[in-house]
Amino acid sequence: MARDIGVNSLGFAKPPSETRVVVAMSGGVDSSVVAAELAVEGYDVIGVTLQLYDHGAALAKKGACCAGRDIHDARRVAETLGFPHYVLDYENTFRDAVIEEFADSYLGGATPVPCIRCNERVKFRDLLETARDLDADCMATGHYIQRRQGEARAELHMAADPARDQSYFLFSTTQEQLDYLRFPLGHLASKAETRALAAKHGLGVADKPDSQDICFVPNGDYAAVIEKLRPGAADPGEIVDMEGRVLGQHRGVIHYTIGQRRGLGIGGLSDPLYVVRLDADNKRVVVGPKEALSTRLVPVREINWLGDAPFDSAAEWPVRVRIRSTKQPSEAIIRPTGPTSAEVELLTPEDGVSPGQACVFYAPEGSRVMGGGWIWRGY
The missing domain is CATH 2.40.30.10 (Translation factors)
Structure with missing residues (x-):
């Protein structure tokens, strides 16, 4: 009679040693802990890191996700724990699918969220297909979100730690992707637990600072990146009220966001004004009272x-x-x-x-x- 081995921690009815899992490794503490925990449990782990841009280029910054230092850190974790690790050059894909749209959206007066597009168009599409090509049973990431098996299908749930929850950035995960993905950190109560696990496994990244959300924007200066990608993007124009009356001049629509109050350069008015709309086509920043927001x-x-x-x-x-x-x-x-x-x-x-x-x-x-x-x- 066949022995009932039960379901392993990733939800498969076979031993961990017979379960291949590709771990998306950014080089940070979160994905490193995922890889370490799974390797110690006995899973057939393969680490994959995406090089998303040339770490020596002007857009990159020290400590940014998937830059040169992070690739080195991911490789070192794999060597420490004895599982294979691959680096894939996705520079062109990342530029075409994420950075270019970020620039165009900003020029159009929108407030883009490139991290979501990166998950949607690179990590959970191309990298996931790579995992399938490697005959992996699933792909695991270090995101703070939970995958639970519901009555009808796999469900996506917020992380146990509200301060770390990344569900906002993962809403575009499709059902097919969710069936294949695993998020081993989503149940942890705090980031301190993750760092403690890293220390337990002797990982050099245990105290490594978290990377910034937008990895290719140095010092949070979106406008500088847009000007580099789209020369002439910061053309000046008019600041107008909601009736179209000119109140002043601005130094480029890309320097403003909806809801902004400070730095408008239109002092002397009796009531405070806020940016309520960006009219990129006419190079106008439209302002109005707070209630208009x-x-x-x-x-x-x-x-x-x-x-x-x-x-x-x-x-x-x-x-x-x-x-x-x-x-x-x-x-x-x-x-x-x-x-x-x-x-x-x-x-x-x-x-x-x-x-x-x-x-x-x-x-x-x-x-x-x-x-x-x-x-x-x-x-």
């Missing part, structure tokens, strides 16, 4: 839906939504306008909703991520 209805497109029933099978979906990574989800109603588009009604209006941001959907109660989409007009 309040938004209740948000059009969303390119929706990725992770619910059990088809997205447009209901007239509306009561959910909670998050339109910024730093805010907690708030109550809303989604009204589908097509298979991948909708109007989202925020039950509590929010300020500063901007095109290019993500609108991420959560179940009315609990931690389940229901998907999300892209805000394409926030005014």
Whole structure:
């Protein structure tokens, strides 16, 4: 009679030694701990690191994800634990799929989130296909998010630690990808636990600082990167009020964001004014009172839906939504306008909703991520 071996920690009914897992290794502490834990458990681990840009180029910075130092750190972890490690050159793919769109979106007056596009178009598409080519049973990453097996299918849930939750950046994970992916750190209560595991395994990255969200933007200076990628992008123009009256001059639309108050250079007015719209076509920055920033209805497109029933099978979906990574989800109603588009009604209006941001959907109660989409007009 065959021995019942049960299900291993990655959800497969076979021993870890017969389960091949590709670990996406950025060189940071999170993915290094994932690789170390799985290797110690006896899994057939293969580490893969993507070189996303030339670490010596002007766009890169020390400590940035997938730059030269990080590749070295990932390789050292693999050598320490004795599993194979490969570095793949994805520089052209990353530039075409992420950096170029980032520049174009910014020029168009949007506020892009390139980390989501990187997960969607590089890590969870091309790298995942590489994992399949290597005959891996699954691919594991160091993201702080949870994959749970629901009654109908695998579900995406927020991380146990709200301070580390990365669900906002992973909303575009498709069901097919979710079936293949694993997120071993999502259940941890704090980053301190991750660092303690790194120290336990003797990893040199145990105290390594976290990388910045946007890896290719030195010192957070988006405008400098855009000007380098698109010479002439910082052409000056007019600052106007909501009736079109000229109040001053600006030094380039790319230097402004929706909701900005400081640095407008239009002092002397009785009431404070905020950036309420960026008219990139006419090189205008539109300003208005704070109440003009309040938004209740948000059009969303390119929706990725992770619910059990088809997205447009209901007239509306009561959910909670998050339109910024730093805010907690708030109550809303989604009204589908097509298979991948909708109007989202925020039950509590929010300020500063901007095109290019993500609108991420959560179940009315609990931690389940229901998907999300892209805000394409926030005014």
